Amino acid sequence: MDFRIEDELHLLVETTALFGAQKLASNERVHEHQRSVGDNLQDAYTEMGLADLETPDSLEGAELGSLAKCLVNEELAACDVGAAIALDRLGPALYPALEFQGAAAVAHLQDLCNGSIPRRVVLVIEETDRDPHQPISLHVDWVPAQDVAALMLLGPTRACLVVDGIETQPLPASGLRAAGASALTLTDALATEHWTDPAAASRAQARSRLWVASMMLGVLRATCDFSRRYAGERETFGKPIAHHQGLAFLIVEMNMALEAARLLVHEAAWRLDQGEEASLESASALIECIESARWIGPSGVQILGGHGFMADYPVEKHMREVRTLGLMAGGLDAALETAGRKLEAGAPPLDIAMPTGEGE
């Protein structure tokens, strides 16, 4: 057992945090207002290697694993989650490409994104597999993206990539506006590529959930940190509000829940990095983040009282965004479904058997 983060990852976390603090945090409201991040920022992100964290070595990426990605996501999202999503062009759509096929599919997705206008690939998780030979008609009510290069549909055992015929309709959006927001429609579109492999699908789904969960951790951390600092400074009835036990306990509960959720995310990520399927663990980690977000977001606003309700402070934005984030990758109900199915199939939820490194 060792809860320390390896030196190499530690350095990565530190440089990411610095990038976040300098380039994202101070422009959070600007990005939200503009509904995009600037080209300069995208370039800086790529230059730092953040765009190719999980990209295979053969494509000159760092080929790091889930844990590294989760750590980076948390750092960026703690500064500006909308920008963090906007900057990550492939987002969780990377995972089906990686898990089903590998470098070739990833290279293809990268090419699709790197046109004259930067575009993104969007992942949609579906309850049932598509027949890849049938035309696909579908409406997705909301995705946090504006310019969509391709749509990756991920079912229980199969992934389909759709490149042509994607119609987008801009939306006001309740949060994550920096990443853009649209409704997507496909009418009789054809999958340009498709893969079938239950194990790959399961891992892709697990990694996608951790992608979302780790972004949520960042926002939750930002809420916890901001409101705790504020509570130390603001005074009522002759003392800092943090020293009223009612609020002190709330602050403790928030930080406890954050740590608990974070450890679930880290353990699941570690298991994935060991080659496990970690389907139950990833679903649980996301569920925990979503459940905690239900009350941590609003509590951040609450601690600031009336000030928290105003756009002058970031907590109202956190409250909206963390809830919106929880809708991604199928959201709560899909994760509950996965976890429930695993349990039904007899997965021992608290099994202490260590991974063999060969997958399940």
Place this chain on the structure above:
Amino acid sequence: MDFLIPQETLKAVEEVRKWGRDAMRPAGLEADRLGSPLPVDHPYFHRSLEHGEGRTKWRPGASAAGRPGAAVHAMWLAEEGAYWDRGVMVANPGPGLPEASVLAQGTEEQKEKYLGPFIEPDRPRWACFAMTEPSAGSDAAAIKTTAHKDGHAWVLNGAKCFIGGASRSDWILVQATLDASQGRNAQRSFFVEQGTPGLGDFKIEKKMGLKAYESTSFTLQSCRVPLENLLGGESRPKGQAGFKTAMRTFNAGRPIIGAMAVGMGRAALDEAIHFAQETGLIKRERIRDRIECMSRKIRSARLICLRACWLVDQQRPNVMEASMAKALGAQVSQQAAGLGLEILGNVAGTGTHLIEKLYRDTKAMDIVEGTGQIQRVIMARQLVGLPR
């Protein structure tokens, strides 16, 4: 025991329902889309006036005694109004929050002067109550706005924030202290009329929700008002009366705020159920169970609000129940909106669904008129003698 709702109340609720559907809901959605309060000359306000709103209960010479069952009746109407749009409800013209204080404490001249124009208003008119300051909200005894006597005038100095409708109000009932070192004992309320020199720097805040009405900060800089603008006049009793008057304004309102929250929670749940039916999600046990749980919580919160109001009607103490109603109502309304978001799934992300607006709107209910924590402090004082 009798849980039957009187016919008269049912009829009144039905009226609010019609008005809410036709006028309030659309106005609220419009303001939310615009991201700013409904302007003073918005047609909604004129319609609202024609519809009979924006008026005072006060009549010259009439006794102050309320009619029997008035609080419970008011509770049902508050719940129904907030169901359609709580922001618009607050935006409505009328003597608003300070009316109760003026009725309870004002001199006959003050009632005539300040409530008189609201009997048959010639145009939409507003009034507001200003307690909160940038550095003092929950700790209302710590406000710093001062009032001192100078010849034939009171001179006010200070800053207020988050005041509902301040920039459009005919007059603002401003809470100020005669001597900040004396805490609550030295607080008094003053009528400050719009346009009084020294009253200014109005700034409308950008809010997360409840966008239909303005929450405004302003300053008072050597703002002189005549001596007779002191609420209750010079001869009113000394001691804690000033602070108590202000607190009474809030106390009376607590179960009503709770009921508004219940109405908002009910709106969110109705929308969620509707969505679940349309999409077939209602067939899923997991969804059904959560809807059952939520409707149970809302129902119980409503009953607590009702009981708190019933105690008012019985002229019995209701400190515990009023705080419970406020705390629980705010809690369940947020939970209902949150559940709604989960049921909507991706639709919640669009930023176009009523539930998403309610998710933002309901948050304020745990902050305004005594935060959830303050309600718990009040209850803990009652239950376990929590020291101040």
